[in-house]
Amino acid sequence: MSAAQSLAERQAAFMAQVLYEEAPLPQGWNARHAAGIEVYRGNYRSSLVEALKSTYEKTERWVGEAAFRRAAAHHVITNPPDSWTLDKAGASFDATCAELFRNDPEVAELAWLEWAMFEVFTAADFAPLDAAQFAMQTSEFGEEQWANLRLEFMPAASARMVKHDLRAIWNALGEDELVRVNASLESEQSVLVWREGERSTFMMGSAEEARAFLAAQSGTPYGEICMLLAGENPTEEQAHDAAMRAGALLGRWLNEGMIVSIKA
Amino acid sequence: MSSIPPFGGFGLGLRRTHYADFLDSDVPVDFVEVISENYMVDGGRPLRILEQVRAKHPVIIHGVSMSIGSAGGLDGEYLAKLKRLEQRIDPLWVSDHLCWTRTSAHNSHDLLPLPLTHEALEVVCDNIDRAQSSLGRPMLFENPSSYLTFPEDEFAEWEFLSEMVRRTGCYLLLDVNNIYVSAQNHGFSADDYLAGLPLERVRQIHLAGHTPKSPERDIVIDTHDREVCDDVWALYSKAMTIIEQPVATMIERDDKIPPLPELLEELDRARSLAKQAVPA
Numbered sequence: 001m002s003a004a005q006s007l008a009e010r011q012a013a014f015m016a017q018v019l020y021e022e023a024p025l026p027q028g029w030n031a032r033h034a035a036g037i038e039v040y041r042g043n044y045r046s047s048l049v050e051a052l053k054s055t056y057e058k059t060e061r062w063v064g065e066a067a068f069r070r071a072a073a074h075h076v077i078t079n080p081p082d083s084w085t086l087d088k089a090g091a092s093f094d095a096t097c098a099e100l101f102r103n104d105p106e107v108a109e110l111a112w113l114e115w116a117m118f119e120v121f122t123a124a125d126f127a128p129l130d131a132a133q134f135a136m137q138t139s140e141f142g143e144e145q146w147a148n149l150r151l152e153f154m155p156a157a158s159a160r161m162v163k164h165d166l167r168a169i170w171n172a173l174g175e176d177e178l179v180r181v182n183a184s185l186e187s188e189q190s191v192l193v194w195r196e197g198e199r200s201t202f203m204m205g206s207a208e209e210a211r212a213f214l215a216a217q218s219g220t221p222y223g224e225i226c227m228l229l230a231g232e233n234p235t236e237e238q239a240h241d242a243a244m245r246a247g248a249l250l251g252r253w254l255n256e257g258m259i260v261s262i263k264a
Numbered sequence: 265m266s267s268i269p270p271f272g273g274f275g276l277g278l279r280r281t282h283y284a285d286f287l288d289s290d291v292p293v294d295f296v297e298v299i300s301e302n303y304m305v306d307g308g309r310p311l312r313i314l315e316q317v318r319a320k321h322p323v324i325i326h327g328v329s330m331s332i333g334s335a336g337g338l339d340g341e342y343l344a345k346l347k348r349l350e351q352r353i354d355p356l357w358v359s360d361h362l363c364w365t366r367t368s369a370h371n372s373h374d375l376l377p378l379p380l381t382h383e384a385l386e387v388v389c390d391n392i393d394r395a396q397s398s399l400g401r402p403m404l405f406e407n408p409s410s411y412l413t414f415p416e417d418e419f420a421e422w423e424f425l426s427e428m429v430r431r432t433g434c435y436l437l438l439d440v441n442n443i444y445v446s447a448q449n450h451g452f453s454a455d456d457y458l459a460g461l462p463l464e465r466v467r468q469i470h471l472a473g474h475t476p477k478s479p480e481r482d483i484v485i486d487t488h489d490r491e492v493c494d495d496v497w498a499l500y501s502k503a504m505t506i507i508e509q510p511v512a513t514m515i516e517r518d519d520k521i522p523p524l525p526e527l528l529e530e531l532d533r534a535r536s537l538a539k540q541a542v543p544a
């Protein structure tokens with residue numbers, strides 16, 4: 001590094017050394033500096049890989065230690081962290097897994113699940129609305145209020161569609177001896193992630209549950225969720241059936257403690 | 265800015281492996297130190313545990329990501345979250361390292377060395393002023409271990425630290441192992457280092473293990489993965505002889521963490537050495 005460089009320039013050059021082996025050594029540096037930078041580069045990579053191993057314990061077990069280490073190293077090289085918290089180093093690792101484990105698509109879904117559970121683990125604390133409170137708050141509701149009902153979920157709860165039975169995979173990973181299961185689903189299902197007290201948890205659900213959950217979470221009123229489930233131009237019977245299914249989903253989210261408040 | 269009164273005692277870092285020990289029993293420590301960033305979260309189990317431990321012990325919050333040496337300044341979101349944790353926990357004090365960890369584009373999550381120049385000193389002092397002003401209290405900064413020095417250095421590390429303390433009113437967290445590691449790597453005298461510091465500003469001492477030089481690598485690495493070695497114990501004894509005020513001593517272990525009784529045994533050794541090392 002030349003004397004004319006500012007501290008900011010020196011730090012940018014140093015960071016390039018840490019991130020990229022092929023970055024040329026700054027002016028005035030010698031073999032001793034190169035040996036030192038190798039230690040920093042090693043520390044950087046190992047701390048990030050260890051952070052990923054800690055966040056994605058199940059994914060690591062599923063794919064095996066060596067394959068996971070390769071994927072984690074690839075992830076930290078292609079996604080150098082920019083957040084002050086090491087917790088964010090694992091963000092979008094499911095996309096890396098989708099790219100690297102193309103023949104095993106369940107890996108990316110499992111990684112998504114672990115990340116969602118990791119995020120919800122330290123989300124803001126909340127008090128779930130229980131069924132009795134919900135019943136009391138809605139006891140006087142007319143048709144219009146039901147249609148306008150909006151649900152607020154616990155912070156960082158999430159959902160998506162999956163093509164694999166993540167519950168079966170999760171259970172298999174909980175055993176001392178891992179027995180691989182064929183977890184492919186005949187048709188897509190939903191997985192929902194939330195926190196019960198201090199414990200992250202998840203459940204599988206019908207294909208439409210994630211769609212309904214994500215809509216409700218983004219503020220879509222209950223009436224529109226019923227229409228979403230009914231599809232385009234529903235018959236009266238289809239609309240009635242959709243309303244029944246929406247009611248069942250609402251009851252399930254309430255019973256699982258995922259809802260914290262309602263507005264109408 | 266208020267001052268930090270001396271606090272003499274012996275403590276350990278709170279690590280996940282030992283949560284149950286700290287929650288379920290009376291661990292014989294005078295304080296615990298936690299890594300700030302692990303608890304700068306919105307909610308959930310980690311904060312619950314920290315609050316329960318805080319109810320039993322004084323707590324020090326020790327950061328690794330403030331990046332006090334960053335030319336681009338401090339991260340406002342980081343400072344706000346640290347302040348929130350500080351208010352929640354009411355720690356004995358808040359500390360971080362003399363280092364930098366990030367540029368505007370990337371974060372290394374490692375404690376990177378600063379060129380010891382006048383420009384870096386200005387940057388560090390400005391950043392410390394901002395951090396202390398944000399927290400409304402003085403902080404402690406730890407001397408780093410390092411694996412290279414810069415051709416453009418204008419200060420010895422102890423001179424840099426002394427000037428930093430003089431200008432900002434901050435205090436020192438003296439990591440005795442870091443002095444040893446850097447002295448081995450850069451060929452300076454650990455005794456000169458100690459003698460050159462404003463020791464009256466030391467409030468805490470860290471003790472840890474390191475990976476020694478090997479035939480393949482002529483660098484000592486600060487790994488915190490093993491017991492404190494005899495040379496570092498000797499340097500600790502020396503420091504305790506020349507530091508006149510009470511200081512808080514802590515064993516740091518971050519990798520290959522043993523069962524708690526082993527760390528408590530190491531802490532007993534620190535107690536015993538501190539007792540023998542009566543200031544001259």
